[in-house]
């Protein structure tokens with residue numbers, strides 16, 4: 001049987017004895033790692049690591065109904081200033097419950113370019129909604145891809161809507177042969193819509209040109225500050241690169257961001273390095289239909305914006321800065 005894992009983007013062929021009564025359930029492993037390096041003359045960095053699972057079921061052909069499970073977030077100080085190095089805590093590891101995402105059901109709708117919008121519980125905290133947006137944004141290609149991608153790949157530029165804005169993005173798509181090691185017996189075979197021969201790998205790399213944006217929000221994971229008007233913190237995003245890897249058994253999508261923040265009152269500049277990653281872990285038969293979203297309201301994918309109808313009424317403004 002064929003199922004849609006990510007609408008307009010990835011399907012999977014599953015071998016099964018009999019049809020799955022409630023359809024498939026996809027489990028994605030989620031990782032968000034953040035390294036904060038405060039200013040010059042420092043001998044350590046602050047790490048924040050979040051791990052979670054995102055569990056989704058298709059809801060019609062163009063949407064997924066999802067929730068997070070088993071979130072675990074912790075922070076610690078490390079000696080290493082290099083965000084790409086696995087860090088060893090120099091002291092206590094503290095649980096960071098405020099970064100552990102709630103488990104309420106929500107929906108993600110797609111169009112041919114990627115994630116189109118969300119449906120969430122109207123009582124969701126704006127900060128929580130932004131964290132969900134950033135993770136779910138990894139399911140978005142950002143451009144419509146089709147069979148035109150040659151055997152060797154292609155490079156093109158286009159305006160891309162993503163969580164933090166609308167910027168000019170260079171897309172580089174490569175198709176490569178891969179070694180045998182990637183053929184794990186997983187019970188499914190993934191297939192991007194633009195076709196992929198078995199044993200090939202597709203890599204999509206996105207480089208966002210952050211000086212060519214029509215709209216840009218300097219967000220970092222878990223923050224509430226970036227769109228608060230009276231904020232004492234100034235932030236700027238200096239890098240945002242995306243990478244997606246697809247083989248017949250793997251789907252991995254991630255983003256690396258670099259954000260600088262400074263406190264006006266203290267003149268200390270902190271550099272934040274963020275790595276977000278979503279990896280398809282399993283496809284299994286669902287046990288039941290996905291639950292409905294309670295008190296459902298549509299929301300955009302854009303950080304800091306509340307409802308689809310982003311009206312400027314007093315009430316919405318209050319919502320945004322809560």
Ligand SMILES: *[C@@H]1O[C@H](CO)[C@@H](O)[C@H](O)[C@H]1NC(C)=O
Pocket residue numbers: 031032033049086087254275276277
């Ligand atoms: C996050 O950090 C953990 C622990 O150091 C590491 O195993 C994992 O690969 C990192 N993930 C990302 C996306 O950087």
Ligand SMILES: *[C@@H]1O[C@H](CO)[C@@H](O)[C@H](O)[C@H]1NC(C)=O
Pocket residue numbers: 113159160161166
């Ligand atoms: C981005 O989203 C805005 C608001 O929905 C829309 O007006 C614009 O056309 C979109 N741009 C792209 C490149 O999809």
